[in-house]
Amino acid sequence: MSELVAVLGVPHNPLLRRAMQAGIDDDLRATHENFQDFRGRLEDARPDVLIMVGSDHFRKFFYDNSPAFMIGKAPRFQGTHPNEIRTFGLDPMEVPGDVEMATSLLGTTFLNSDSIDFGFSNEWLIDHGWTVPLWFLRPQYDIPIVPIHSNTNMPPLPGPRRFAALGQYLREAIATDGSDKRVAIIATGHLATDIGGPRQFLGGDSPDPEFDADAVAWMASGDIEVAIEGCQFDRLASAGNVTLQFLNLLVGLAAADRVPDFAEGTASRFAPGPFFYWDMRGQP
Amino acid sequence: MSRFDINKFMMFVDGTNEALNEFCNDREGFVARWVGAAEESVRPVPDGGSLSTDEQAALIGLEVGTLYEMGAHPYILLHFARAVEVDFNGIPFPEFDRAYKEAVTPHGYPNFAT
Numbered sequence: 001m002s003e004l005v006a007v008l009g010v011p012h013n014p015l016l017r018r019a020m021q022a023g024i025d026d027d028l029r030a031t032h033e034n035f036q037d038f039r040g041r042l043e044d045a046r047p048d049v050l051i052m053v054g055s056d057h058f059r060k061f062f063y064d065n066s067p068a069f070m071i072g073k074a075p076r077f078q079g080t081h082p083n084e085i086r087t088f089g090l091d092p093m094e095v096p097g098d099v100e101m102a103t104s105l106l107g108t109t110f111l112n113s114d115s116i117d118f119g120f121s122n123e124w125l126i127d128h129g130w131t132v133p134l135w136f137l138r139p140q141y142d143i144p145i146v147p148i149h150s151n152t153n154m155p156p157l158p159g160p161r162r163f164a165a166l167g168q169y170l171r172e173a174i175a176t177d178g179s180d181k182r183v184a185i186i187a188t189g190h191l192a193t194d195i196g197g198p199r200q201f202l203g204g205d206s207p208d209p210e211f212d213a214d215a216v217a218w219m220a221s222g223d224i225e226v227a228i229e230g231c232q233f234d235r236l237a238s239a240g241n242v243t244l245q246f247l248n249l250l251v252g253l254a255a256a257d258r259v260p261d262f263a264e265g266t267a268s269r270f271a272p273g274p275f276f277y278w279d280m281r282g283q284p
Numbered sequence: 285m286s287r288f289d290i291n292k293f294m295m296f297v298d299g300t301n302e303a304l305n306e307f308c309n310d311r312e313g314f315v316a317r318w319v320g321a322a323e324e325s326v327r328p329v330p331d332g333g334s335l336s337t338d339e340q341a342a343l344i345g346l347e348v349g350t351l352y353e354m355g356a357h358p359y360i361l362l363h364f365a366r367a368v369e370v371d372f373n374g375i376p377f378p379e380f381d382r383a384y385k386e387a388v389t390p391h392g393y394p395n396f397a398t
Contacts, residue, residue: 058295058360063288063398064328083298086371087363153359155397196358198389201381241358241393 011273054129073102079131098144160231167254189248194240211239222259294364
């Protein structure tokens with residue numbers, strides 16, 4: 001059996017990365033310290049594979065081809081797209097993939113999951129939704145990943161209960177996987193964030209502080225039903241037009257199924273970022 | 285009005301430096317070729333699409349408020365406009381951001397589902 005050793009929920013704002021490369025100013029220090037802390041915790045957990053749940057930003061999965069949930073099962077993943085290198089200043093990167101774990105999650109005949117109808121991809125240029133968390137958390141790019149894409153950008157979206165089901169499935173599938181690996185799940189999304197709308201780039205202020213407080217409280221409760229109840233479409237959408245990516249963090253809560261060891265909406269130069277951590281070592 | 289076709293156009297232009305340069309150096313010609321490619325073929329048209337006269341004018345003129353009101357996806361619209369104005373034209377980002385917000389704010393939060 002494989003073992004779920006850690007679950008993390010983190011931001012993936014590419015502007016954070018570029019800003020921090022220029023130096024850690026006071027308005028970036030808390031985010032920097034959280035990422036440093038999480039990087040150390042991940043190192044201590046010694047995972048053999050990282051299952052990374054995020055949302056492609058229209059590059060791999062666009063309006064002509066938009067799966068609800070997609071598993072990458074390639075031996076290597078490269079990042080990122082030319083426009084992200086140009087606009088965000090991101091570097092090209094490459095990370096190994098864990099085909100064995102991806103196949104275990106998917107199945108080889110009928111899908112193994114009775115709850116999630118996964119698509120799969122054998123070739124996938126990952127975007128900043130994966131490369132930025134990896135740059136912060138495992139910049140050596142040496143631990144194989146299984147990227148999972150969810151559609152949180154192009155309505156209609158899977159509902160919050162589906163994201164919970166994904167987390168619950170990952171936990172069960174890891175427990176019954178036969179490869180005897182140590183597995184960490186990294187889920188990435190936003191608190192209240194507006195990109196391309198009237199409330200973008202408010203100089204560190206949140207477009208919806210009340211949402212941020214509520215969302216962190218849902219996660220801190222450790223109760224997935226509380227989070228599901230809170231994640232109504234209109235509530236998420238009214239907090240900013242990419243706040244729907246908060247749904248990915250429900251995967252982490254559902255997989256961990258308990259109160260997190262760390263839960264914070266961390267202020268920075270940009271909209272506050274989500275930081276959640278569950279140490280799963282020794283958990284039943 | 286096709287939100288899909290507007291989003292597809294903006295993503296294509298933002299997608300590569302080659303497409304961005306080609307659009308910025310000849311906006312009207314680029315749009316004409318894009319529309320023409322769709323008229324001369326059947327879908328799928330990877331580098332073409334159908335755009336109304338108003339949509340073509342909004343894209344050529346980089347009319348952010350109009351495109352936003354039409355239901356262009358905000359994330360795609362921002363990065364298209366930013367690529368043209370900041371990455372290509374060299375406008376400082378704070379100046380671009382102010383103008384962008386002034387353009388979209390009167391329109392609130394339009395439905396951008398396709």
